[in-house]
Amino acid sequence: MNELEDKGLNMDDVETLCAKFPNAILPDFRKKRQYLNAILSKNEIDRSDLYNKKLFLRIARGVYVLNPELEIWVEGDRWMNVYDMMFMEKMTRERNEAIKKEEWEAWHQRIQADRERARAKAQADREREWMNRWNW
Secondary structure (H helix, E strand, O other), X not given: OOOHHHHOEEHHHHHHHHHOOOOOOOOHHHOOHHHHHHHHHHOEOOOOOOXXXXXXXXXXXXXXXXXXXXXXXXXXXXXXXXXXXXXXXOOOHHHHHHHHHHHHHHHHHHHHHHHHXXXXXXXXXXXXXXXXXOOO
8 A cells, every 4th residue: 555644545545445344344346446436536525416525635546535624523512624633734736746746856866867877887888898999
């Protein structure tokens, strides 16, 4: 499973979690990817559907987090945000974009470093070959 607090739930995560439930609680047809995907997309914050519960925020294709504004009635007299209950920072579209940008920049830096190492190795190989040509 990925780092849920930073990336959200993807369909593989949801399938893995649902597969652990016994059939008496969650029947097989409700554990299938197609069904799970329909339930998640039907309950997205931005979806206009009469029966939408607005439970999930889609932060990327097939990646969901709980609605950052979702609150649950607790202790009989107050509402509490689900992220506060879990002691987690809220995942928002902006935070998700920042995470993706950081990952892309880190990936780009790794690629640049790999290219630089390959160039240095190629240069060293050319120099070694040049020196070996003239060693009699």
